Amino acid sequence: MSNPLLEIRDLHARVEGHEILKGINLTIHSGEVHSIMGPNGSGKSTLAQVLAGRETYEVTAGEVWMEGKNLLELDPEERACVGLFLAFQYPVEIPGVSTQYFLKAAVNAVRKYRGQDELDAVDFLERIKEKLALVDMDERFLNRALNEGFSGGEKKRNEVFQMAVLEPRLAVLDETDSGLDIDALRIVADGVNRLRGADRAFLVITHYQRLLNYIVPDFVHVLIDGRIVRSGGKELALELEQHGYANYEAGVGV
Amino acid sequence: MVSQQEQSLTPTEHDPLQQWSQSEYKYGFYTDIETETVPPGLNEDVIRLISAKKQEPQWLLDWRLKAYHHWLTMTEPQWPNLHYPPIDYQAISYYSAPKIKKQPQSLDEVDPELLRTYEKLGIPLHEREILAGVAVDAVFDSVSVATTFKGKLAEQGIIFCSISEAVHQYPDLVREYLGSVVPYSDNFFATLNSAVFTDGSFVYVPRGVRCPMELSTYFRINAMATGQFERTLIVAEAGSFVSYLEGCTAPMRDENQLHAAVVELLALDDATIKYSTIQNWYPGDKEGKGGIYNFVTKRGKCQGRNSHISWTQVETGSAITWKYPSCILQGDGSVGEFYSVALTNHYQQADTGTKMIHIGRDTSSTIVSKGISAGFGQNTYRGQVKILKAAENARNYTQCDSMLMGEQCGAHTFPYIEVKNSTARMEHEATTSKIGEDQLFYCNQRGISNEDAVNMIVNGFCREVLRELPMEFAVEAQKLLEVSLEGSVG
Ligand SMILES: Nc1ncnc2c1ncn2[C@@H]1O[C@H](COP(=O)(O)OP(=O)(O)O)[C@@H](O)[C@H]1O
Ligand SMILES: [Mg+2]
Numbered sequence: 112m113s114n115p116l117l118e119i120r121d122l123h124a125r126v127e128g129h130e131i132l133k134g135i136n137l138t139i140h141s142g143e144v145h146s147i148m149g150p151n152g153s154g155k156s157t158l159a160q161v162l163a164g165r166e167t168y169e170v171t172a173g174e175v176w177m178e179g180k181n182l183l184e185l186d187p188e189e190r191a192c193v194g195l196f197l198a199f200q201y202p203v204e205i206p207g208v209s210t211q212y213f214l215k216a217a218v219n220a221v222r223k224y225r226g227q228d229e230l231d232a233v234d235f236l237e238r239i240k241e242k243l244a245l246v247d248m249d250e251r252f253l254n255r256a257l258n259e260g261f262s263g264g265e266k267k268r269n270e271v272f273q274m275a276v277l278e279p280r281l282a283v284l285d286e287t288d289s290g291l292d293i294d295a296l297r298i299v300a301d302g303v304n305r306l307r308g309a310d311r312a313f314l315v316i317t318h319y320q321r322l323l324n325y326i327v328p329d330f331v332h333v334l335i336d337g338r339i340v341r342s343g344g345k346e347l348a349l350e351l352e353q354h355g356y357a358n359y360e361a362g363v364g365v
Numbered sequence: 366m367v368s369q370q371e372q373s374l375t376p377t378e379h380d381p382l383q384q385w386s387q388s389e390y391k392y393g394f395y396t397d398i399e400t401e402t403v404p405p406g407l408n409e410d411v412i413r414l415i416s417a418k419k420q421e422p423q424w425l426l427d428w429r430l431k432a433y434h435h436w437l438t439m440t441e442p443q444w445p446n447l448h449y450p451p452i453d454y455q456a457i458s459y460y461s462a463p464k465i466k467k468q469p470q471s472l473d474e475v476d477p478e479l480l481r482t483y484e485k486l487g488i489p490l491h492e493r494e495i496l497a498g499v500a501v502d503a504v505f506d507s508v509s510v511a512t513t514f515k516g517k518l519a520e521q522g523i524i525f526c527s528i529s530e531a532v533h534q535y536p537d538l539v540r541e542y543l544g545s546v547v548p549y550s551d552n553f554f555a556t557l558n559s560a561v562f563t564d565g566s567f568v569y570v571p572r573g574v575r576c577p578m579e580l581s582t583y584f585r586i587n588a589m590a591t592g593q594f595e596r597t598l599i600v601a602e603a604g605s606f607v608s609y610l611e612g613c614t615a616p617m618r619d620e621n622q623l624h625a626a627v628v629e630l631l632a633l634d635d636a637t638i639k640y641s642t643i644q645n646w647y648p649g650d651k652e653g654k655g656g657i658y659n660f661v662t663k664r665g666k667c668q669g670r671n672s673h674i675s676w677t678q679v680e681t682g683s684a685i686t687w688k689y690p691s692c693i694l695q696g697d698g699s700v701g702e703f704y705s706v707a708l709t710n711h712y713q714q715a716d717t718g719t720k721m722i723h724i725g726r727d728t729s730s731t732i733v734s735k736g737i738s739a740g741f742g743q744n745t746y747r748g749q750v751k752i753l754k755a756a757e758n759a760r761n762y763t764q765c766d767s768m769l770m771g772e773q774c775g776a777h778t779f780p781y782i783e784v785k786n787s788t789a790r791m792e793h794e795a796t797t798s799k800i801g802e803d804q805l806f807y808c809n810q811r812g813i814s815n816e817d818a819v820n821m822i823v824n825g826f827c828r829e830v831l832r833e834l835p836m837e838f839a840v841e842a843q844k845l846l847e848v849s850l851e852g853s854v855g
Contacts, residue, residue, distance in 0.1 A: 163810050167802070187809035196810075203807040207825030216821060217811035224812065256825065273811065 122173035133337035149334035192224035194280030198270035211253035263290035288322035300325030432549035432559035531567035546629035562596035601636035634669030646682035653712025656684025663690035667699035691720035694728035709742025738774035
């Protein structure tokens with residue numbers, strides 16, 4: 112088997128003195144789609160944020176390797192540049208900064224890191240237009256201030272659009288399905304599916320099984336109270352749908 | 366020292382030159398014209414001397430003296446939210462002829478630190494030379510550009526010259542309009558300026574003429590050395606249009622700590638004046654030492670029907686800023702606008718805002734103020750909107766946003782509203798925000814560094830103001846904000 116794209120070993124993290132992640136182990140190879148499911152407050156977003164390098168979360172033990180790089184030693188922007196992308200559960204608004212301007216800054220920051228020339232506005236526009244179609248977004252989106260006044264669904268589509276433009280190696284989707292109606296959910300899932308490929312992996316975080324009908328995972332992991340208590344194939348998601356998390360929660364004595 | 370006891374000079378109306386030479390002799394001034402500086406202190410003689418040196422007509426001297434005597438009865442305003450040690454007005458020298466310094470012959474001889482700043486600001490090469498004080502004949506290019514444009518303006522009857530020159534060449538115009546918007550008795554600093562102003566700009570746009578270029582895009586370098594007590598007067602006749610740019614993004618160091626400028630704008634029927642400022646005077650060092658005190662009076666009078674005056678300012682410099690560009694909306698249907706970005710970093714303090722006085726019917730005003738505080742900076746917005754009784758259907762929109770970077774800085778807002786006509790429609794919005802850790806992290810996660818993220822967020826915050834600036838100026842202003850905030854986050 113090829114080298115893993117991401118390897119998490121015994122990861123512990125805390126926030127404001129509380130231990131939230133209590134020893135996560137997870138290995139992801141290129142081309143795979145993993146799903147993490149768990150009840151509210153189990154630490155799903157914490158895991159996503161720790162991977163992306165948010166300082167409010169303190170890593171107290173463990174290691175994370177991405178393609179031979181010690182991820183925990185990199186700044187958040189470096190992690191992005193080596194190909195880690197996080198679709199936020201709560202995308203942030205930046206008033207007065209157009210989506211296009213923001214994304215161009217992002218693309219050029221990544222290109223610069225990789226020693227590539229910066230794209231000018233015209234080249235950039237060419238490249239992103241086709242990606243808009245991927246999430247059924249209108250060109251007018253580009254001139255609106257980033258996420259400002261966007262509906263919940265628009266924000267999530269914007270995350271997937273950005274992912275399409277930035278072409279990450281590993282994309283972490285944090286509850287990208289929450290707050291979406293069924294049509295928006297289909298659009299988002301279609302966008303993700305079209306970005307699946309042999310040289311990319313996904314970590315799809317969700318509370319509900321619903322999303323996994325559209326983005327069918329190769330592996331499902333159940334996260335309870337900061338630990339992965341069970342891993343399996345896509346059928347595990349269906350089982351959770353039927354029985355809920357109660358069994359597992361009882362098991363870990365929450 | 367000039368002493369009060371000594372006999373004062375009799376103004377000899379017909380021979381100001383004689384008066385000048387007498388005073389030189391009498392008080393032992395340097396005889397070398399090039400390097401002359403009046404000893405510190407303010408009294409009638411000093412004012413007479415300034416007037417004489419500039420060979421001014423009697424009416425102007427009289428006006429200055431009236432201002433001076435009025436000033437003696439005034440006290441420095443205490444209401445601004447500014448803290449600085451008392452200013453000793455007798456310790457200031459009120460006239461200093463342009464000094465010929467030893468000029469560098471090329472950029473190679475200029476302080477590399479200064480050059481790096483110019484580069485960061487994206488100032489064109491030939492302008493860097495002028496700014497750095499490279500001998501003028503070495504930068505022949507830009508000077509000839511200025512001359513060409515001056516010719517073009519003259520063809521349309523537009524006057525654009527120094528106010529001293531205007532006093533001699535267009536005395537009737539200057540006499541009619543000087544002090545017509547900001548009277549000599551207006552306020553402590555404006556009155557001081559009226560007594561001792563040394564130079565500034567004069568613009569006159571004739572009836573129906575649309576000024577074909579941004580004034581001072583090409584001249585701003587030349588117009589720069591105008592000193593401590595600048596006086597600018599812009600008159601736009603009926604149906605004319607002019608856009609005036611003041612200042613420069615390059616950091617301006619000045620030995621004079623106190624600056625008290627006056628700007629008067631007058632717009633007649635259907636005339637439009639756009640006045641844009643970028644102010645980047647020395648703010649003092651990181652500990653708050655040194656830096657310019659900037660006490661400015663700027664006022665525009667929309668005298669004519671449907672006239673329009675728009676102030677746009679980007680203030681990043683000075684240790685102390687006291688400045689309220691205002692509009693008197695007298696003509697029916699006239700429009701006043703104020704767009705401002707004020708940034709205070711380190712120990713800078715700014716108390717700035719505007720006044721919109723609605724007198725005519727159907728007058729409208731817009732105020733968009735963006736205050737950014739970083740370090741220990743203190744930023745105060747002070748704005749007044751006054752709707753007088755006759756102002757039927759007046760409208761005002763005020764938006765006042767503050768951004769805080771860090772824990773030690775402050776933002777303060779003092780809106781004063783006075784409405785004497787019930788048909789007025791007023792809208793006021795105010796926000797205070799911090800550059801959120803969540804915003805920075807979101808940018809980081811897309812590969813954007815903290816520094817670039819801060820710049821982007823700040824520029825977004827200021828967008829409504831920056832877009833009011835002429836394109837070229839806007840790009841410079843954006844870079845200036847970046848340079849001014851360097852190292853303030855992360
Ligand atoms: N910034 C924070 N400050 C304090 N507590 C936090 C913070 N972020 C998360 N937590 C706590 O950590 C636990 C896990 O949260 P989270 O990772 O968001 O869960 P999930 O995404 O699975 O719903 C919760 O108890 C939550 O209250
Ligand atoms: Mg979550």
